Amino acid sequence: MNGKQITKLGFERKAIGLALAAASLREGAGLSREEILGELRGVQANPDAFLGGVYDALAAELIAVRGVQEARASSDLRPAPLPYPVWGADLIDPGAHTQMDVAMRLPISRAGALMPDAHVGYGLPIGGVLATENAVIPYGVGVDIGCSMMLSVLPLPSGALKTEEAKALLMRHTRFGAGVGFEKRDREDHAVLHEDTWDALPLLGHLHEKAINQIGTSGSGNHFAEFGTFTLAAADPELGLEAGDYLALLSHSGSRGFGAQVANHFTRLAQDLHPTLDKSAQKLAWLRLDTEEGQAYWLAMNLAGRYALANHDLIHTRLARALGETPLLRVSNSHNLAWKQQVDGKELIVHRKGATPAAAGQLGLIPGSMADPGFLVRGRGNPAALASASHGAGRQLGRKAAINALAKKDVQAYLERHGITLIGGGIDEAPQAYKRIEDVIARQTDLVDVLGQFMPKVVRMDTGNEDV
Template identity: 75%
Template sequence: MNGKHITKLGFERAAIGLALAAATERERAGVDRGDILTELRAVQADPAAYTAGVYAPLAAELLARAAERDSKAGVALRDRPLPYPVWGEDLIEPGARAQMDVAMRLPVSRAGALMPDAHVGYGLPIGGVLATENAVIPYGVGVDIGCSMMLSVLPAAPGGLATDEARALLLKHTRFGAGVGFEKRDREDHAVLHEAAWDDQPLLRHLHDKAVAQVGTSGSGNHFVEFGTLTVDTPDLGLDAGEYLAVLSHSGSRGFGAQVANHFTALAQKRHPGLNPAAKNLAWLPLDSEDGQAYWQAMTLAGRYALANHDLIHARLARALGERPLAQVSNSHNLAWRQVVDGQDVIVHRKGATPAREGQLGLIPGSMADPGFVVRGRGNAGALDSASHGAGRALGRRAAANTLAKKDVQAYLAQRGVTLIGGGIDEAPQAYKRIEDVLARQNELVDVLARFTPRVVRMDTGSEDV
């Protein structure tokens, strides 16, 4: 362990020597470097929890500097995070807990919860749910505003669509990747593109052309469109029990949403220049401020635009098959909602979390080769009416690309009869937690109504295609 490792963590100059001294002592005790770096991140996130022991001098320095910054900025974090429930704690990495702890120290925070698919993100962890008073946090929503799921159940038997035909349909009627859109002659219209909100802000006017060019398409990363088999065992979806051909998609608000997120995050950070560095990406906008109202308008528009992308994707594929869906289910999982919690009006941020009010339908996918599920919310108040949004990553993208072998991923796909178009090693099923484990940790949050088994999957190309 040396100073370069400490500097990369973002410690200020006065704290580097103290951090290195503590790290050296931990090394002498036989702790490996990776665990020490994890511990140091935890001290960064919540120094008040380390005021005794080997990290005490470092924690004291961090607390002193934080108090100085908070004094200058007029904004102080709580000494301790508010308590919050965690589902599937055994599945969640320490870094995600540390990020959630920081979020619960914000002066505007009122309640929170962590879902079993949680892992480290920017600001609020993926799988984090946070309720705030009169404040909206752009990075509490995320960069891909309105990222969402949609399922269409078609009146056809799963075996009626051959693999080659499914593959050809996905190649013709879907588009993936940063900056990608349909050719102008093939572009479709949607009512969301004609909403008056686009003219209310210079930023939205500027981004309208981008939204038009990318409507009906999907991004990169873990976005997908896939054909598969939906197995229904209950009448809750208005369908007879049995197996159906279905389309499942995961997409968001494309470049439009990303630019909205970054623009308003910069404004929030400018509003709180002395905020503790650990909370920098949790900078908030008062909802009753001009910037807060502007973000809320842009965020909700981006959420509607994301669902419009799903509408067009599913309409294209259904039209190409000459079918009309028997049923559709959709939900957003990167958004903020107005909600009443313990009798108080708050803003509930769900960053990678599925809304799960009592009776509300939602979708929780697995991976490119693992099943997804249609669920019904149980309205758990402790979870702020939320559930996981998927399986959640077990390996970061770089770790997955560096440790997983292409032949093992291909074998996994073959064993499950999945045909993949695109997709990278960084999105391999082995990079994710087991969806069955995640579901087992949230029986209090949702009931499972149906199971979707992927068969032909299209994604953007990754760092290395599978």
């Protein structure tokens, strides 16, 4: 036997040497060349059957090569993106379209949609909705897993809380910023911290203490807590509210450092599982839900989503208690999460990265900027949008672009004209960095119905970059 004969069988690289070594042993055992070639063809056809014998090393190599080939084939992008609908195309930058096109070329993608607040993100664009089959994409959910909104409408007239009182309450009962938590004596407990889920994965057990330290707080960037006026134009039996103006609290927060570490851990894991994935799609590496890794992420993601809502719960509970009031209405929704959802009669995984769930009759919140209105909406369950809507106004200037383009005096003048008192906040979060929320809402009248409007008055955020 020689290398040329082995190569003619189709063996490559390392397998040629292993085949020659095994063939030499078989020749020593008295087998003819034709008998050995027949055995080698058998190893090629079914390497699993030859593990443990004289062909063990060759069979193991062929199995490994087969795995790489299967991974490469399963990671190949479609030559062209699947079609997807777009709402408010005139408001969306080309980069977001490009990112969505890449997402719709993934072999696991089945449907998608782009919301009118869409702009460039990491992997899936912010404002992107993507339905996949038996797979979840960590960066399709985002780094701030479970990022969400909550509104509390209080049984007080809109002018019942003076500006200085509102400032004092927000300073006393909220905390903002990376790594920030309440002092231990002021920290409150929550049922989410006592779930058995924390013991299900070593990673979650490792992050449990971080979650305890940061419970009831908010991060940096566009997270906020604000008092303002909620206006309901007409009585709504489902809401249980009469028409009028109410004092209300609106917050935007997520899963803090706990969620970020979960996102980054599983994104690295997904990328390792898809080493041949096209460079343009590397941030969209996925985990199959029928694998141990996929199930682990699904468990951790949903815990992070519950933890994010627990942060809101404590923020609203603390402030309502300080006012001595019980909210007439509390509404919340997550907008960075993945859900199992029936799409055309089949269960798919619907990722909403900066998109509000808007099933028929479902309540949701779509905020503007620190000085512009937000809206309480009811979903219309539009199937083309995968029952989704925008999650806010959406950026028209990136953070660096806003800092470079906007003057502090102009931002301050805008806030003064709108009667906004700001605690913290940076130029990168200026109202001028965002699209006009009225334009965004106008582009999605077939996705949601507007029920009420919230107008901020006293806003607290992290100090941010280039403070206003």
